[in-house]
Amino acid sequence: MKLVVKIGGSVIASPINPELIQRYVELLKTLKNDGHEIVAVVGGGSLAREFIAIAKKLGLKESAQDEIAISVSRLFAQLFLKKLGKLSCQDVPASLEQIVQCLKSEKIVVLGGLKPGITTDTVATMIAEKIGADLIVKATDQEGIYNKDPRMHKDAIKLDHISLEDLTQIFKLDKHKAGIHQILDPEAVKILRQTRTKIVIVNGFNPKNVLLAVKGEKVGTLIT
Numbered sequence: 247m248k249l250v251v252k253i254g255g256s257v258i259a260s261p262i263n264p265e266l267i268q269r270y271v272e273l274l275k276t277l278k279n280d281g282h283e284i285v286a287v288v289g290g291g292s293l294a295r296e297f298i299a300i301a302k303k304l305g306l307k308e309s310a311q312d313e314i315a316i317s318v319s320r321l322f323a324q325l326f327l328k329k330l331g332k333l334s335c336q337d338v339p340a341s342l343e344q345i346v347q348c349l350k351s352e353k354i355v356v357l358g359g360l361k362p363g364i365t366t367d368t369v370a371t372m373i374a375e376k377i378g379a380d381l382i383v384k385a386t387d388q389e390g391i392y393n394k395d396p397r398m399h400k401d402a403i404k405l406d407h408i409s410l411e412d413l414t415q416i417f418k419l420d421k422h423k424a425g426i427h428q429i430l431d432p433e434a435v436k437i438l439r440q441t442r443t444k445i446v447i448v449n450g451f452n453p454k455n456v457l458l459a460v461k462g463e464k465v466g467t468l469i470t
C-alpha cells in the first residue's frame with residue numbers, strides 16, 4: 247500500500263521523547279519490510295510553538311513565524327532520516343516533487359512542514375493526493391474522534407467510524423469546541439472531501455496502533 251503516516255508533534259515532541267522517536271523509526275522499518283511505500287510527516291510540537299512565540303515577540307510576520315515552525319518540524323524529520331540511514335533519502339524533502347523523487351528510489355520519505363499558512367495535517371493530505379495514497383494514518387494525542395469534546399464532557403463517546411460529511415457538520419456545529427476542531431485541520435478535511443482518501447486517527451503514544459490501522463483492524467476512528 248501507499249501510506250502517509252502523520253506523526254504528531256504532540257506525540258513525539260511535546261516534550262521531546264527520544265524513546266518514542268526510536269519506536270517510530272522501528273515502525274517505519276517494519277512497514278517498509280512489509281512492502282509498503284511510506285511517507286511520514288512529522289510535526290514540530292511544543293518546540294515549534296515556543297519558536298513561534300519567540301518570532302512573534304520579535305515582531306516577525308505570520309509567514310515568517312510559520313517558516314520558523316517548519317524548520318523545527320524539519321529538525322525532527324532529520325532525526326528520523328539519520329536513524330533510518332540508507333533506508334531513507336538523505337535530505338528532508340521541501341516540495342511534493344522531491345517527495346515523489348524520493349519514493350521512486352524506493353526509500354522511506356520523512357518530512358516536516360512544506361509551506362507557510364498550513365499545518366502538517368494538510369501536508370499529509372496534499373501528499374496523499376499527489377501520490378494517490380491508499381491510506382493516511384494520523385498518530386495523535388487522543389484516542390480518536392469523539393461525539394463531543396472529551397475534555398469538557400465526561401460522557402463523550404469515541405466514534406469508531408465517521409463520514410467526512412458528518413465530520414464537516416461537527417466542525418460547523420461545534421466551532422467553539424476546540425478539542426474536536428484540533429483533531430483534524432479543517433483545511434485537510436476540505437482536501438479529503440475531494441480526494442476521498444481513507445484516514446484513520448489513532449492514539450500515537452502507542453506506535454503499534456499505526457500498524458493495526460494499516461492492517462485494517464479496529465482502532466481509533468476511521469474517516470471515510
Ligand code: UTP
Nearest residue numbers: 254255256289290291312315359360361362366
Ligand atoms: P502542526 O500544528 O502541524 O504541528 O504545525 P504538530 O506539532 O504536529 O501538531 P499536532 O501534533 O498535529 O497537534 C505546527 C505549525 O507549523 C507551521 C504552522 O504554524 C503550524 O501551526 N506549519 C507547519 C506551516 O506553516 N506549514 C507547514 O507545512 C507545516
